[in-house]
Amino acid sequence: MPLKLSPTQVAFNARGDGKFNKPFQEQVDFFRQKLNLPTERWDDILNEAHDRAFVVAGAAKADLLNDLRGAVDSAIAEGKSIQWFRKEFDNIVAKNGWQGWTGKGTKAGRDWRTRVIYNANLSASYSAGRWQQLNDPDLLKSRPFWEYVHNDTVQHPRLIHQSWSGTVLPAGHVWFVTHFCPNGFGCRCRIRAVRAEKYKGYPPPDDGTYIYKDRRGIEHVLPMGVDYGWGYAPGASVGKSMQPFIDNKVAALPKPLADAFKADIAKIAAPKLPHVSDALTLPSSGFARSAASRTLIEIDAIHTVENLPTIPVKASANVRFQGQYTYERYSKKPISIALSKVSVNPELTIAHEIGHYIDHHAIGRSGVYASIDDALLDKWREAIASSQATAKMDDVLRNHADRFTRKKAAYYLEPWEQWARAYAQWIALRSNNATMLAQVKKITAHNHPAYASSQWDDDDFAPIAAAMDDIFRTLGWLK
Structure with missing residues (x-):
């Protein structure tokens, strides 16, 4: 399979302050199959819908969104650092005259916003690529179990994530569908494939649930330790039909945004030739x-x-x-x-x-x-x-x-x-x-x-x- 790395050949910069190391083809492919979706807020779409759409909250102009996507694509495919991405972000904001974005006005705000865009897209695409790799039939034959691994380099670890570290379950277990990393903004945990002898037959952790009420007043029941909007396995829904997602988003968007979204779909839906x-x-x-x-x-x-x-x-x-x-x-x-x-x-x-x-x-x-x-x-x-x-x-x-x-x-x-x-x-x-x-x-x-x-x-x-x-x-x- 072209460009497939072994589980030990992929690295993610856990600090999020340097380069994103060793991009791999499944990760790049996952990001490039997304549709550009103009949105006002980050949770205009949730969970597996992010497998299909590239969004930056508040980026409603097609040209702006496309420029931001290009910068994120380069960061993923070329292992660019967050310092490089921040320079690109500044150029894109100036070029497109983007005003009123969250974080605008201070260096700390700009640094926070760029870190969120950079880390969220790179970590999610990394995890989606890993999902594809971990489900490779040849790997599943030799390593049919998955292990949750906490990243101990973080300065402020989530205690519940630490408690999950070492959890070993059969590959694709339902627990991993809701707990596949990342489990929130800044989560740097990972999943690795392991051999059968590591599985001891223990059940998955059960830490209960909590209710999160979103800005629309809708209540969401989430597993404890999983942030709102992150209770899904990135990349797991890529093989599903896109049409229900497309229809729902077109119907919900104002006409100018719907037209831009449909134009993007038309380009991506064209017959694909081999790479x-x-x-x-x-x-x-x-x-x-x-x-x-x-x-x-x-x-x-x-x-x-x-x-x-x-x-x-x-x-x-x-x-x-x-x-x-x-x-x-x-x-x-x-x-x-x-x-x-x-x-x-x-x-x-x-x-x-x-x-x-x-x-x-x-x-x-x-x-x-x-x-x-x-x-x-x-x-x-x-x-x-x-x-x-x-x-x-x-x-x-x-x-x-x-x-x-x-x-x-x-x-x-x-x-x-x-x-x-x-x-x-x-x-x-x-x-x-x-x-x-x-x-x-x-x-x-x-x-x-x-x-x-x-x-x-x-x-x-x-x-x-x-x-x-x-x-x-x-x-x-x-x-």
Whole structure:
């Protein structure tokens, strides 16, 4: 299953003051399937409805909500810190002229509000991703029980949550449906899968219930220790039909908000094409998995793809290449993508090899590099040919004294190699991934004349990037 981490490979920053560590695909997917829902208050929707909707209380404008969602998405997918999120929040508030939001007017209020948005979305998406992982059939075979684990790093622990720590019950037990973490704002407890020998047959904790009366006067019966609005398992309802939720929310919203909500639904409800990550299986651990996971998160956010059979990504000890896409000589059937342990630009290299794979099997005829002569890529080829980097490479090929340098230039000028390098740089540019962009800069600043011209300076690349936008838009893959 693409990008699935083992139960010991996922970490959540419990303090909520630094980076959100190691995003994983189930977590990212959960957040990205949500609908934007304009709301006045945080409890306009409750419980499992949050599995389907992204809300920020008081954010009723579609553009404002979309900008806030983008910032939260980056925080989840890229492991951004709360300090980064606060800067983005300030920019979004200024850009959209958002007034009257709770916390506005003081630094303490702004810090509190951003912490609530950041922690609530990241912890809930983390837990929803964990719900999907914990219900994986293979994991359930080896670890069929779940354990509640209190986070002892918190400064002000909830005593009742401490009392639940160590509770072991069968996976999916009804107690976990209402007590799956988080159990309130700021709750940092977690659930882990354990082996059968940890289960002693004890019943679940029974601490009674309490009644909470909401602002509408409606009374809610909740388990003791579970805050209002948190008595559900994030992610558990994702497989259910969305239509009842959609109908209820449209009927309850004022017309302008209902129209914005329906427009968002129309975009999300469109037929979904596979992600690139769906066509790749990753190693269980190691440097190749880490680099591929980070790169695929960026690629999947930019475009979908069609017609790619599934192949493995492998780690390699071969020092003769940085990365390699291989296929069978006669049938042209794809075999694998390899990343060498000596790769100095692992994320860019993974994107490069995926570019080869897309060129060879997704665009045009399967088993033929579309970059050679497919008409869809005509404008891209024109942009490549007109670039300063290509002109420099041509000069190296014709005039450089060293024949090995000339041979390297000839290799870089092959259309499939230019496509793969352009694709990798396009992903770096469109994702604004700092690591990948730095890797591009490192290449263009190199002192080897052929290698330095194998990527493009920013202005030189702009027409190429625009041509690639058009290609993926024409194919219906651009997000």
